[in-house]
Amino acid sequence: MSARSAGGGAWTDATRLLDALPRPLDPVRSIKVKIGLLMVVSGAAGVTYFSFGIGWPPPGTSATAIGLALLTSQILAHGMTSPLREMTAAARAMARGDYSRRVRATSQDEVGQLAGAFNQMAADLAAADRQQRELIANVSHELRTPISALQAVLENLVDGVADPEPDTLRTALAQTERLGRLVTELLDLSRLDAGAVPLDRNDVDVAEFLADVVREAEVTAAAAGRRVRFALRRPAQTLRVSADAGRLHQVFANLLDNAARHSPPGGTVTITARGDGDDLVFDVTDEGRGIPPEERAQVFERFTRGERASRRDGGTGLGLAIARWVVELHGGTVAAIDPPTDGPGGCHIRVTIPTSSATVAAPALPVEAA
Amino acid sequence: MNQRRVLVVEDERTIAEAVGARLRAEGFAVHAAADGPSAVEAARRYRPDLVVLDIMLPGFDGLEVCRRIQAERPVPVIMLTARDDETDLLVGLAVGADDYLTKPFSMRELSARVHALLRRVERAAEAQRDGAPTLRLGDLEINQAERRVRRAGVEAHLTPTEFDLLVHLAGRPRTVLPRERLLADVWDWADGTGTRTVDSHVKALRRKLGPDLIRTVHGVGYALEVAP
Numbered sequence: 001m002s003a004r005s006a007g008g009g010a011w012t013d014a015t016r017l018l019d020a021l022p023r024p025l026d027p028v029r030s031i032k033v034k035i036g037l038l039m040v041v042s043g044a045a046g047v048t049y050f051s052f053g054i055g056w057p058p059p060g061t062s063a064t065a066i067g068l069a070l071l072t073s074q075i076l077a078h079g080m081t082s083p084l085r086e087m088t089a090a091a092r093a094m095a096r097g098d099y100s101r102r103v104r105a106t107s108q109d110e111v112g113q114l115a116g117a118f119n120q121m122a123a124d125l126a127a128a129d130r131q132q133r134e135l136i137a138n139v140s141h142e143l144r145t146p147i148s149a150l151q152a153v154l155e156n157l158v159d160g161v162a163d164p165e166p167d168t169l170r171t172a173l174a175q176t177e178r179l180g181r182l183v184t185e186l187l188d189l190s191r192l193d194a195g196a197v198p199l200d201r202n203d204v205d206v207a208e209f210l211a212d213v214v215r216e217a218e219v220t221a222a223a224a225g226r227r228v229r230f231a232l233r234r235p236a237q238t239l240r241v242s243a244d245a246g247r248l249h250q251v252f253a254n255l256l257d258n259a260a261r262h263s264p265p266g267g268t269v270t271i272t273a274r275g276d277g278d279d280l281v282f283d284v285t286d287e288g289r290g291i292p293p294e295e296r297a298q299v300f301e302r303f304t305r306g307e308r309a310s311r312r313d314g315g316t317g318l319g320l321a322i323a324r325w326v327v328e329l330h331g332g333t334v335a336a337i338d339p340p341t342d343g344p345g346g347c348h349i350r351v352t353i354p355t356s357s358a359t360v361a362a363p364a365l366p367v368e369a370a
Numbered sequence: 371m372n373q374r375r376v377l378v379v380e381d382e383r384t385i386a387e388a389v390g391a392r393l394r395a396e397g398f399a400v401h402a403a404a405d406g407p408s409a410v411e412a413a414r415r416y417r418p419d420l421v422v423l424d425i426m427l428p429g430f431d432g433l434e435v436c437r438r439i440q441a442e443r444p445v446p447v448i449m450l451t452a453r454d455d456e457t458d459l460l461v462g463l464a465v466g467a468d469d470y471l472t473k474p475f476s477m478r479e480l481s482a483r484v485h486a487l488l489r490r491v492e493r494a495a496e497a498q499r500d501g502a503p504t505l506r507l508g509d510l511e512i513n514q515a516e517r518r519v520r521r522a523g524v525e526a527h528l529t530p531t532e533f534d535l536l537v538h539l540a541g542r543p544r545t546v547l548p549r550e551r552l553l554a555d556v557w558d559w560a561d562g563t564g565t566r567t568v569d570s571h572v573k574a575l576r577r578k579l580g581p582d583l584i585r586t587v588h589g590v591g592y593a594l595e596v597a598p
Contacts, residue, residue, distance in 0.1 A: 148382075149388070
């Protein structure tokens with residue numbers, strides 16, 4: 001402890017000393033001129049000492065030598081500093097929001113490496129910028145729809161076009177609830193984005209956990225007036241998993257809610273759990289129209305919902321993105337897979353979670369396809 | 371009394387119902403459709419005087435609906451968009467929409483726009499009945515009775531709004547008409563907030579009739595440039 005602080009003290013002292021030394025070439029505005037000055041002044045210093053020993057060389061020869069040296073330095077230094085100037089211009093362009101500029105990075109030295117790193121940074125920033133815009137466009141689109149619906153209903157009420165009947169007010173309430181859900185999920189997602197959600201792992205009894213989730217889904221579906229039946233196929237043996245029960249509950253509540261939304265009236269949503277080696281495998285199936293194979297990977301990205309066809313379902317387009325993130329945080333995977341050929345052929349979502357409590361480093365939040 | 375018919379195409383039920391209620395209260399007969407295919411079908415059977423059309427629809431989207439409806443029978447279309455990207459807007463106009471509203475929009479504004487658009491179309495129909503003359507300006511020929519436009523002998527297919535805008539510009543060739551004035555005369559909008567609408571329609575006209583036809587006077591408006 002004391003040694004480290006002493007070392008740190010020596011280091012600070014050295015830095016302070018180095019900082020205190022003058023930087024005589026700072027006012028010079030060009031690196032090439034600096035190199036010329038460096039050569040001429042250090043050469044002159046050497047030659048001065050040299051001349052004390054054996055006398056001055058002929059003045060004509062000295063002048064020519066100096067001129068030649070300067071010329072050579074300028075020719076060799078060509079292109080040495082241009083990446084720096086390009087980077088300055090590109091950085092200024094970036095400050096204005098233009099990420100398209102790249103710097104020629106052919107030089108092998110530190111400047112070349114800097115130029116390479118600079119290009120990489122510009123590309124990353126451009127991608128982040130594009131994703132950001134895409135996300136904002138999607139968020140604003142998703143916010144606008146319930147707001148327009150609310151405005152439409154309320155304006156009609158105010159203008160006396162519609163009467164304040166319970167039905168009308170319920171519609172307005174449903175849109176407000178949808179807005180509220182959207183905002184909550186957006187906040188949730190941004191918290192996940194920032195990596196600020198640690199898992200609170202506990203030993204979870206799978207059968208009990210699923211029974212809970214299903215009970216809640218039944219209440220939700222009944223409240224929404226959906227005639228859907230939930231069938232829970234419990235595992236034969238007792239299964240336990242080390243997981244964040246709260247977060248996992250959110251995942252399955254969302255999957256069951258989705259399944260219920262897309263079920264035909266009177267349909268059945270089936271949820272099965274089984275152990276498979278070191279993994280727990282959950283399957284959620286419904287009897288709806290399912291997801292076309294080419295769209296299955298996308299539904300777990302923010303705001304992509306099967307061809308937007310399900311916009312009327314009241315979903316927010318964020319639930320599956322959050323589900324995927326939580327499952328991946330548990331070291332598992334979630335995917336839409338082929339429905340069994342002998343079944344009714346609806347949507348089939350499979351969640352796989354390792355039973356071992358091995359902690360998993362937080363994966364990067366899946367970003368939407370650019 | 372000849373009640374005018376409006377087809378409302380919107381997949382968000384709450385919005386569709388509210389728009390329907392509003393337009394019925396204004397004296398229109400309203401028919402609703404919730405997806406692309408049924409919208410095209412409804413336009414064919416119902417023969418509306420005007421269509422209010424959402425861009426995002428299941429089946430195929432509003433742009434495609436607009437294209438198909440217009441291909442069968444020209445009808446004024448007001449588009450509803452939830453993304454105000456320029457592209458949505460311009461593509462919307464290229465497929466023959468006459469006006470657009472960005473969500474969230476005001477019901478009062480919507481009904482004002484519906485009335486304005488119908489008034490405009492009726493005025494044009496009157497001009498047609500009264501046998502308005504055919505305008506010839508250089509290689510441009512505007513047949514007002516048949517609402518057809520030819521440039522250098524080639525016929526261009528214009529939407530009702532594009533046609534009206536062109537007729538207005540052709541009424542005073544080589545004279546700069548301010549955007550606000552065009553907005554008031556062609557669109558019947560009193561306030562000057564929709565000047566971007568004018569720009570978009572001018573762009574569409576240039577695309578269909580050649581880039582040299584209409585001159586932009588920066589910060590002011592547009593002028594039709596034809597050989598005298």
